[in-house]
Amino acid sequence: xxxxxxxxxxxxxxxxxxxxxxxxxxxxxxxxxxxxxxxxxxxxxxxxxxxxxxxxxxxxxxxxxxxxxxxxxxxxxxxxxxxxxxxxxxxxxxxxxxxxxxxxxxxxxxxxxxxxxxxxxxxxxxxxxxxxxxxxxxxxxxxxxxxxxxxxxxxxxxxxxxxxxxxxxxxxxxxxxxxxxxxxxxxxxxxxxxxxxxxxxxxxxxxxxxxxxxxxxxxxxxxxxxxxxxxxxxxxxxxxxxxxxxxxxxxxxxxxxxxxxxxxxxxxxxxxxxxxxxxxxxxxxxxxxxxxxxxxxxxxxxxxxxxxxxxxxxxxxxxxxxxxxxxxxxxxxxxxxxxxxxxxxxxxxxxxxxxxxxxxxxxxxxxxxxxxxxxxxxxxxxxxxxxxxxxxxxxxxxxxxxxxxxxxxxxxxxxxxxxxxxxxxxxxxxxxxxxxx
Numbered sequence: 001x002x003x004x005x006x007x008x009x010x011x012x013x014x015x016x017x018x019x020x021x022x023x024x025x026x027x028x029x030x031x032x033x034x035x036x037x038x039x040x041x042x043x044x045x046x047x048x049x050x051x052x053x054x055x056x057x058x059x060x061x062x063x064x065x066x067x068x069x070x071x072x073x074x075x076x077x078x079x080x081x082x083x084x085x086x087x088x089x090x091x092x093x094x095x096x097x098x099x100x101x102x103x104x105x106x107x108x109x110x111x112x113x114x115x116x117x118x119x120x121x122x123x124x125x126x127x128x129x130x131x132x133x134x135x136x137x138x139x140x141x142x143x144x145x146x147x148x149x150x151x152x153x154x155x156x157x158x159x160x161x162x163x164x165x166x167x168x169x170x171x172x173x174x175x176x177x178x179x180x181x182x183x184x185x186x187x188x189x190x191x192x193x194x195x196x197x198x199x200x201x202x203x204x205x206x207x208x209x210x211x212x213x214x215x216x217x218x219x220x221x222x223x224x225x226x227x228x229x230x231x232x233x234x235x236x237x238x239x240x241x242x243x244x245x246x247x248x249x250x251x252x253x254x255x256x257x258x259x260x261x262x263x264x265x266x267x268x269x270x271x272x273x274x275x276x277x278x279x280x281x282x283x284x285x286x287x288x289x290x291x292x293x294x295x296x297x298x299x300x301x302x303x304x305x306x307x308x309x310x311x312x313x314x315x316x317x318x319x320x321x322x323x324x325x326x327x328x329x330x331x332x333x334x335x336x337x338x339x340x341x342x343x344x345x346x347x348x349x350x351x352x353x354x355x356x357x358x359x360x361x362x363x364x365x366x367x368x369x370x371x372x373x374x375x376x377x378x379x380x381x382x383x384x385x386x387x388x389x390x391x392x393x394x395x396x397x398x399x400x401x402x403x404x405x406x407x408x409x410x411x412x413x414x415x416x417x418x419x420x421x422x423x424x425x426x427x428x429x430x431x432x433x434x435x436x437x
Contacts, residue, residue, distance in 0.1 A: 001154070004155070004158050004159065004162060006420045007158045008151060008154060008155060008158070011150065011151060011154045012147075012151065012246060015143075015147045015150065015151075015414055016355075019140075019147075022139065022143065023136070023140075025379040026132070026135065026136045027102055027103060029132075029199055030103045030129075030132035030135075030136070031104075031105075033128070033207050034103055034104055034125045034129055034132060035104075035105075035125075037075060037125070037128045038107060038123045038124075038125040038128060039123075040073045040109065041074070041075035041076045041123075042075070042076055042107070042110060042121055045076045045078060045201050046112055046121055047121045048177065049078070049112045049114070049121070050112060053112065053114040053119075056414050058240035072300070074124075074127045074128075074299075075121075075123065075125055075127065076105055076122065076123060076124060077121070077122035077124050078119065078120070078121060078122075079119065079120035079122065080119055085282070085296075085415060086408055087339050091280065094126055094129075094130060094135065095126070095129040095130050095132065095133035099129070099132075099133050099136070100126075100129055102130060103129060104125050104129060107123040109121060109122045109123070129188060129324060131268075135363075144394075157194045158391075171203075192333075203263055228291065234284060234288060238280075238284050239284055239285075239336030241282060242277040242280055243277075243281070244282075245273060245274075245277050246273075246274050246277045246278070249271075249273050249274050249277075250257060250274065252266075252270055253267055253271070292298050294300050301330070301331050301421055302330050302331070302333065302338045302341060302342070303326040303330055304327075305338075305342060306324060306326055306341075306342065306345055306365065306423070307324060307326075307378070308326045309342070309345065309346060310322050310349070310363065311347070312344075313349055313353070313361075317353060319359070320358065320359055320360070320361065321359065321360045321361070322361050322362075323360075323361070323362045323363065324363045325362075325363070325364045325365070325366065326364075326365045326366070327365065327366035327367060330365065330390055333373075336403075336404060337373075337404065337424060338399075339420075340400045340401060340424070341365060341373075341424075342424075343396065343397060343399050343400060344375050344377070344400075344401070344408075344420065344422050345363050345365070345375065345377060347393040347394065347396070347397050347420075348420040349361055349363065349377060350378065350393070350396075351393065351394070351418070352417075352418065354380075354382070355383050356379050356381020356418055357381050358379035358380050358417060358418075359380060359381075359383035360379060360380045361378070361379045362376075362377070362378045362379070364378075365375070368423075371425065372423050372424065372425060373423070373424040374421065374422070374423055374424075375420075375421070375422040375424070376419065376422075377420040378413050378415075378417060378418070378420075378422065378423045379413075379416060379417045379418055379420075380413075380415070380416055380417040380420045381417045382417075383412050383413075383416060383417055383418055394410060397422070401422050401423075401424070404424055404425075405424075405425050406422060406423050406424040406425055407422070407423045408420075408421070408422045408423075409421045409422075
């Protein structure tokens with residue numbers, strides 16, 4: 001059911017309740033008025049009959065009628081002794097029986113002893129009831145007309161009040177289609193201006209998100225192209241010559257074996273060259289595979305893989321102090337989380353060494369509670385300057401963290417240098433409750 005129909009139904013229900021209350025008030029007033037008029041007429045008729053009885057003219061119907069007057073005759077039937085005459089005026093339009101039953105409780109007839117019998121005074125409130133019914137009908141017509149006007153006014157007011165909702169729908173549809181600069185109109189209803197403002201804020205946020213996504217896509221494409229160029233260069237410049245040397249040495253050994261002039265020293269030298277080239281190919285392959293994906297994650301826990309990473313950096317940079325703190329029990333976080341944590345630590349450490357020229361690097365991986373896993377890389381290098389362009393590695397880190405619903409912050413540390421801090425939510429890291437507990 002539409003909101004407009006609901007409001008109209010509520011107004012109709014309130015109007016119906018008001019009509020019932022008004023009808024109840026009409027009935028109460030009619031009961032009081034009919035009884036008061038009828039009893040007053042009975043009292044006047046009884047007084048007149050007693051006065052005529054003392055004068056001995058009780059059977060004079062004309063004198064009694066003159067004495068009673070038209071009001072009393074409207075509400076009283078006078079039956080003289082022996083039913084010689086019945087004094088009453090013609091009744092007007094009668095009220096419905098159901099209305100009579102709820103308004104008039106009845107009143108017994110009165111008898112006045114006179115010479116020659118009794119005079120019976122019968123109450124007859126039907127004329128008064130007809131007037132009350134006529135008033136009730138007139139009030140009902142007025143109330144009905146007022147209700148129709150009220151419903152029309154409510155319908156018009158609600159329609160004008162809900163008009164901005166159509167503008168909101170159009171604005172949201174435009175946002176869903178990717179359009180920009182939507183401006184829903186809320187001039188008709190100031191109370192809806194807040195919703196319109198939020199839609200405009202949503203439009204601005206979506207525009208910002210689209211720009212960020214476009215920039216991120218561009219950066220990721222640059223990263224992919226760079227990685228492919230570097231892989232192609234390594235394969236061509238490093239693996240290619242090694243494979244060519246192996247092939248040359250293998251052909252030389254084969255030709256010497258065929259001619260029977262195979263010198264042992266030469267064969268041993270060429271075999272050693274082949275073995276050395278194979279070893280270099282293995283090292284280069286491991287380096288390439290490590291850049292594509294650390295293979296150790298398939299066989300070792302995250303803490304052991306991070307320890308190997310830091311140990312490798314210690315061997316390459318013995319003059320730099322590295323520290324690693326990994327909370328116990330960080331197993332089973334999932335491949336995506338393990339790889340994200342590894343890349344954050346790897347990129348943070350490399351940036352500290354390459355760009356920050358740090359002498360101390362501290363890595364911490366631990367849950368901050370059952371709802372969040374924190375990864376931090378802090379150094380004492382030259383620091384991170386706000387507004388500096390972000391490199392491909394940082395863009396890749398941010399993309400990974402955001403894909404898991406987390407947050408990445410890079411800025412100056414509390415003690416100088418650079419702080420890389422990532423937060424991964426518990427919705428991604430499924431067993432933090434047990435680790436934090």
